[in-house]
Amino acid sequence: xxxxxxxxxxxxxxxxxxxxxxxxxxxxxxxxxxxxxxxxxxxxxxxxxxxxxxxxxxxxxxxxxxxxxxxxxxxxxxxxxxxxxxxxxxxxxxxxxxxxxxxxxxxxxxxx
Amino acid sequence: xxxxxxxxxxxxxxxxxxxxxxxxxxxxxxxxxxxxxxxxxxxxxxxxxxxxxxxxxxxxxxxxxxxxxxxxxxxxxxxxxxxxxxxxxxxxxxxxxxxxxxxxxxxxxxxxxxx
Numbered sequence: 001x002x003x004x005x006x007x008x009x010x011x012x013x014x015x016x017x018x019x020x021x022x023x024x025x026x027x028x029x030x031x032x033x034x035x036x037x038x039x040x041x042x043x044x045x046x047x048x049x050x051x052x053x054x055x056x057x058x059x060x061x062x063x064x065x066x067x068x069x070x071x072x073x074x075x076x077x078x079x080x081x082x083x084x085x086x087x088x089x090x091x092x093x094x095x096x097x098x099x100x101x102x103x104x105x106x107x108x109x110x111x112x
Numbered sequence: 113x114x115x116x117x118x119x120x121x122x123x124x125x126x127x128x129x130x131x132x133x134x135x136x137x138x139x140x141x142x143x144x145x146x147x148x149x150x151x152x153x154x155x156x157x158x159x160x161x162x163x164x165x166x167x168x169x170x171x172x173x174x175x176x177x178x179x180x181x182x183x184x185x186x187x188x189x190x191x192x193x194x195x196x197x198x199x200x201x202x203x204x205x206x207x208x209x210x211x212x213x214x215x216x217x218x219x220x221x222x223x224x225x226x227x
Contacts, residue, residue, distance in 0.1 A: 034215065041223065
């Protein structure tokens with residue numbers, strides 16, 4: 001059974017810092033990994049999708065890496081801003097399944 | 113283009129009642145999935161539908177059912193509501209299911225409160 005873990009559960013940083021969010025999964029047989037952002041009480045916004053054959057994806061100040069063999073992904077946020085404050089969720093699509101398996105998220109607070 | 117839309121936004125029901133939640137996918141998307149997110153947890157997969165057929169089902173009781181219509185919109189039905197069904201219900205759409213890469217796009221969710 002695929003399990004996804006995100007560390008840390010919460011993170012508080014001052015504006016301008018670079019930061020790394022971690023995601024680990026127990027089964028390396030995945031089609032892809034997706035990072036999402038969720039604002040309080042809202043839906044999910046897709047940030048980055050990494051195919052199983054890829055090592056990383058970049059979008060603006062965000063960079064996500066994937067090491068499938070070790071079951072790890074990181075989301076790097078450069079020059080953090082107060083508007084980045086949200087919960088960040090990692091999800092994998094297990095091979096052979098029509099679903100995403102989510103971690104419990106990292107709640108990020110960026111202070112001005 | 114409009115994103116994934118869901119209705120209603122909020123809903124309050126009493127234990128034992130029935131509820132229907134609705135979802136319209138992004139134009140051109142043919143696959144719809146439903147997830148339940150309890151406060152403080154990540155979303156849990158309930159169903160996936162493609163071309164009006166169920167293609168995947170999560171570990172939820174038979175009180176949960178869904179269907180997809182010819183226009184690819186979908187309904188999630190929950191019977192005999194329990195307090196534990198209180199959650200944010202999320203709908204996601206994608207172009208196609210199946211092997212390989214596909215990105216899922218989520219709607220704003222329906223907040224269900226069972227009292």
